[in-house]
Amino acid sequence: MTSRSVTLLDVARAAGVSKSTASDALLGSGRVAGPTRERVLAAARDLGYRPNPAARSLRRASTGAxxxxxxxxxxxxxxxxxxxxxxxxxxxxxxxxxxxxxxxxxxxxxxxxxxxx
Structure with missing residues (x-):
């Protein structure tokens, strides 16, 4: 049995929002309503979501190393x-x-x- 990491898409689905809304809510950016942000944060916490550093590096085009x-x-x-x-x-x-x-x-x-x- 293989266990996979919880993804941003998993968090978005659990919170009932889009992937970009989930990302904005977790990063504290964008225009996300308070209750929506709390729902996303709760879903991330419940699922055990941890940001993927490699994915962030690809998105930013910078490793931060x-x-x-x-x-x-x-x-x-x-x-x-x-x-x-x-x-x-x-x-x-x-x-x-x-x-x-x-x-x-x-x-x-x-x-x-x-x-x-």
């Missing part, structure tokens, strides 16, 4: 590790993804001009 570049010395310096863990915690609080970037082992880092000779 944060990238943090860590220099090679980061693993040896307490400052960078505290910074990285702090960034992870903050991104979790905001519901964002954090991408940690580090140079590949053995690769030179930094920009160097090419010789034109």
């Amino acid at each position: 944060v990238g943090l570049y860590l220099p090679r010395t980061a693993t040896r310096l307490d400052y960078y590790l505290r910074l990285a863990f702090g960034a992870v915690e903050r991104c979790q609080e905001d519901g964002r993804d954090l991408v940690l970037l580090a140079p590949a082992p053995g690769r030179r880092t930094g920009w160097r001009p090419r010789s034109t000779a």
Whole structure:
């Protein structure tokens, strides 16, 4: 038996509204009457609706992810590790993804001009 996630369409059907009205009610945007908004919120709560971050990213054409570049010395310096863990915690609080970037082992880092000779 497979269980699927509750979708925005499920919430809309349960509340007896359109998908766009359900979206507006959940986001607190648009012109949605108070009783309608409450009905949508109650349906979402009863169904256990959780927004799909991937779907939101597609709709906004933005991931909302944060990238943090860590220099090679980061693993040896307490400052960078505290910074990285702090960034992870903050991104979790905001519901964002954090991408940690580090140079590949053995690769030179930094920009160097090419010789034109």
